[in-house]
Amino acid sequence: MQQTNFIIEVQNVSKYFGEKVALDNINLSVKKGEFVTILGPSGCGKTTLLRLIAGFQTASEGEIRISGQEITQTPPHQRPVNTVFQKYALFPHLNVFDNIAFGLKLKKLPSSIIEKKVKGALKMVGMTDYELRDVDSLSGGQQQRVAIARAIVNNPEVLLLDEPLAALDLKMRKDMQMELKELHKSLGVTFVYVTHDQEEALTLSDTIVVMSEGKIQQIGTPIDIYNEPINAFVADFIGESNILNGVMVKDKLVSFAGQEFECVDEGFGENMPIDVVVRPEDIYIFDPSDAAQLTGKVTSCIFKGVHYEMLVQTTTGYELMVQDYNYFEAGREVGLLVKPFDIHVMKKERTCNTFEGRLVDENHVEFLGQEFECMPVKDIEPGATVKVEVDFGRVILQDNEEDGMLTGDVNFILYKGDHYHLTVRSDWDEDVYVDTNDVWDDGDRVGITIAAEDIRVMQ
Amino acid sequence: MMKNLLAKGYLWLLLALLYSPILIIMIFSFTEAKVLGNWTGFSFDLYSSLFSGGMHHSLTNALINTFVIALIAASVSTMLGSIAAIGIYNLKSRTRATMNFVNNIPIMNPDIITGVSLFLLFVSFGISQGFTTVVLAHISFCTPYVVLSVMPRLKKMNPNIYEAALDLGATPFQALRKVILPEILPGMISGFILAFTLSIDDFAVTIFTIGNEGLETLSTYIYADARKGGLTPELRPLSTIIFVTVLVLLIVINRRAEKQKQEK
Numbered sequence: 001m002q003q004t005n006f007i008i009e010v011q012n013v014s015k016y017f018g019e020k021v022a023l024d025n026i027n028l029s030v031k032k033g034e035f036v037t038i039l040g041p042s043g044c045g046k047t048t049l050l051r052l053i054a055g056f057q058t059a060s061e062g063e064i065r066i067s068g069q070e071i072t073q074t075p076p077h078q079r080p081v082n083t084v085f086q087k088y089a090l091f092p093h094l095n096v097f098d099n100i101a102f103g104l105k106l107k108k109l110p111s112s113i114i115e116k117k118v119k120g121a122l123k124m125v126g127m128t129d130y131e132l133r134d135v136d137s138l139s140g141g142q143q144q145r146v147a148i149a150r151a152i153v154n155n156p157e158v159l160l161l162d163e164p165l166a167a168l169d170l171k172m173r174k175d176m177q178m179e180l181k182e183l184h185k186s187l188g189v190t191f192v193y194v195t196h197d198q199e200e201a202l203t204l205s206d207t208i209v210v211m212s213e214g215k216i217q218q219i220g221t222p223i224d225i226y227n228e229p230i231n232a233f234v235a236d237f238i239g240e241s242n243i244l245n246g247v248m249v250k251d252k253l254v255s256f257a258g259q260e261f262e263c264v265d266e267g268f269g270e271n272m273p274i275d276v277v278v279r280p281e282d283i284y285i286f287d288p289s290d291a292a293q294l295t296g297k298v299t300s301c302i303f304k305g306v307h308y309e310m311l312v313q314t315t316t317g318y319e320l321m322v323q324d325y326n327y328f329e330a331g332r333e334v335g336l337l338v339k340p341f342d343i344h345v346m347k348k349e350r351t352c353n354t355f356e357g358r359l360v361d362e363n364h365v366e367f368l369g370q371e372f373e374c375m376p377v378k379d380i381e382p383g384a385t386v387k388v389e390v391d392f393g394r395v396i397l398q399d400n401e402e403d404g405m406l407t408g409d410v411n412f413i414l415y416k417g418d419h420y421h422l423t424v425r426s427d428w429d430e431d432v433y434v435d436t437n438d439v440w441d442d443g444d445r446v447g448i449t450i451a452a453e454d455i456r457v458m459q
Numbered sequence: 460m461m462k463n464l465l466a467k468g469y470l471w472l473l474l475a476l477l478y479s480p481i482l483i484i485m486i487f488s489f490t491e492a493k494v495l496g497n498w499t500g501f502s503f504d505l506y507s508s509l510f511s512g513g514m515h516h517s518l519t520n521a522l523i524n525t526f527v528i529a530l531i532a533a534s535v536s537t538m539l540g541s542i543a544a545i546g547i548y549n550l551k552s553r554t555r556a557t558m559n560f561v562n563n564i565p566i567m568n569p570d571i572i573t574g575v576s577l578f579l580l581f582v583s584f585g586i587s588q589g590f591t592t593v594v595l596a597h598i599s600f601c602t603p604y605v606v607l608s609v610m611p612r613l614k615k616m617n618p619n620i621y622e623a624a625l626d627l628g629a630t631p632f633q634a635l636r637k638v639i640l641p642e643i644l645p646g647m648i649s650g651f652i653l654a655f656t657l658s659i660d661d662f663a664v665t666i667f668t669i670g671n672e673g674l675e676t677l678s679t680y681i682y683a684d685a686r687k688g689g690l691t692p693e694l695r696p697l698s699t700i701i702f703v704t705v706l707v708l709l710i711v712i713n714r715r716a717e718k719q720k721q722e723k
Contacts, residue, residue: 054622054626055625056622056625056626075625075631076622076625076626077625077626077627077628077629077630077631081626082626082627083622083623083626085619085622085623086619087617087619088617089617089619089620089622089623090620090623091620091623091624091638091641092617092620092642093641093642102624102627102629102637103627103628106627106628106629106633107628150623150627151626151627154627154628
């Protein structure tokens with residue numbers, strides 16, 4: 001059977017909390033021995049997914065299999081997985097030895113074997129001689145080691161880790177990352193690791209699963225995810241990036257930031273609107289010369305330890321982030337260059353807002369739970385279901401939510417070099433995408449207005 | 460200086476007012492005078508006659524009843540209250556707030572109302588009043604206090620440790636016994652001691668539920684005795700002993716609470 005290649009299979013799994021969709025049709029297969037990281041911002045559903053695999057919650061829909069066995073409804077104590085929790089969750093009334101032996105004692109193993117296993121686990125996490133210590137007397141890092149030992153001592157087929165390093169300070173976190181990676185290698189157990197820290201994900205994983213809003217955005221190796229982000233969300237979330245609107249002029253030629261560039265991408269078609277991602281470290285910065293593809297002026301320069309991070313305002317009106325070892329002070333004229341293979345082209349998910357709607361009469365159309373005035377529609381019967389299109393730049397946002405025809409919350413902000421691309425979750429629970437030059441904050445409450453002449457109604 | 464002296468004087472006056480009644484009883488428990496207020500020299504006679512029993516058989520009986528009732532009531536309400544606290548803790552926050560409020564009402568409710576309503580309840584169900592009804596009544600007014608003293612332990616607990624136990628292969632019941640129970644045990648002990656002292660202390664509820672089969676607890680015995688005219692002298696050493704016992708228990712509870720605070 002082909003399925004046995006995968007130790008964890010999540011199929012069409014959805015999870016609802018009342019009305020709220022926490023996970024939306026998740027499909028994920030994890031190979032035996034893999035180190036998989038589920039990465040996403042808080043509230044994206046990554047912890048929920050882990051809890052479904054651990055069995056602390058059950059899926060509303062879909063199926064989860066471990067080692068080919070269907071375990072969707074199996075209670076946690078009967079699953080061959082163990083979990084390391086974010087806040088360690090050690091048993092405070094037990095000492096280090098008894099914490100680690102907890103699982104083994106439940107299995108009624110002879111005490112000589114328990115002792116051997118516990119000592120082995122402690123050695124593995126570098127905590128030999130700590131057996132009799134009270135868990136409260138340990139530092140955060142030590143407690144997390146004990147928590148890891150407590151999980152791995154049971155020889156689970158899968159080790160689930162829920163942001164295990166989030167509570168540790170930076171130095172300790174770096175050390176533990178290395179140790180976890182070592183541990184993974186020596187144990188050969190499948191690790192499923194949940195984090196919101198993209199750097200951690202890139203460092204540790206064989207495979208990264210990027211999640212947002214209960215959906216999987218992209219699955220791939222760290223290199224794939226970093227170099228070939230599938231959409232603007234992934235590009236923005238993983239590392240620093242310049243994301244710009246562009247047009248694929250033809251194969252291997254792309255136009256963005258007011259300039260045409262050679263690139264390596266093909267097959268998008270001619271004059272196709274696309275998104276371009278250029279990592280700040282992939283832009284060469286130097287004194288203006290003939291080699292420059294773009295020229296501009298440095299507007300700010302921040303020392304970041306290894307490199308300088310500079311913002312450059314190009315003469316074509318775009319702002320780009322550039323990272324370089326050399327210092328170019330604010331106000332200096334510079335030239336910029338991007339190599340063809342450093343330009344990543346992404347298909348646009350959409351080029352304008354599209355809504356399902358209903359034509360009310362010749363001059364009115366209903367969508368987003370609201371009736372809008374529109375230009376006279378001649379050839380469609382009133383009452384018919386219609387497609388409504390609105391360009392990103394034609395949606396007007398207002399500070400005062402009462403001024404808008406409908407209201408919503410700013411949900412996701414993407415800087416596109418010369419404007420912001422916002423995702424506004426309307427109260428109708430449909431997203432409205434907006435291009436604007438105004439600065440909004442994540443979570444802002446806004447009024448949304450669309451003028452009659454900007455509404456295109458189609459059958 | 461003057462201000463300080465006044466403040467201290469006020470404090471001592473207050474303490475004297477609070478404790479002089481009990482002090483008087485304690486002092487006069489060491490003399491054998493029949494009438495309270497007469498000092499006929501120091502003696503342990505009242506203590507020895509209290510324990511020799513014989514002529515005060517009914518008092519000893521009342522004492523035993525009181526402790527047996529308190530022990531049963533405190534044990535049962537500790538069990539019920541702890542289970543209830545775990546249940547309430549696991550409710551959704553809205554329902555939890557409601558349940559906490561519902562739990563607090565009996566605590567606020569005047570004892571006399573609780574007594575009368577329990578009396579009516581037993582009568583309307585045709586339950587004959589006696590030992591069982593007193594125990595039931597005491598369980599019912601002690602349980603909310605146990606809930607109240609277990610709840611903070613649950614709130615303090617890392618909610619993941621229950622899941623961690625399940626994750627390591629414990630059944631829900633094993634997780635409850637091996638992880639949750641040790642965590643809330645201090646709260647349960649405090650709750651038990653509280654329930655125990657409340658039960659010993661209670662008069663208002665007891666008098667309405669004790670019936671007229673001749674069952675007496677300490678409080679009803681003393682009440683009846685006082686109404687017959689004059690308190691039995693042996694009540695003086697008895698009160699002293701009970702007071703000291705309760706005092707010790709209170710110190711134990713407070714010490715525990717302080718220790719827990721320090722641990723945090």
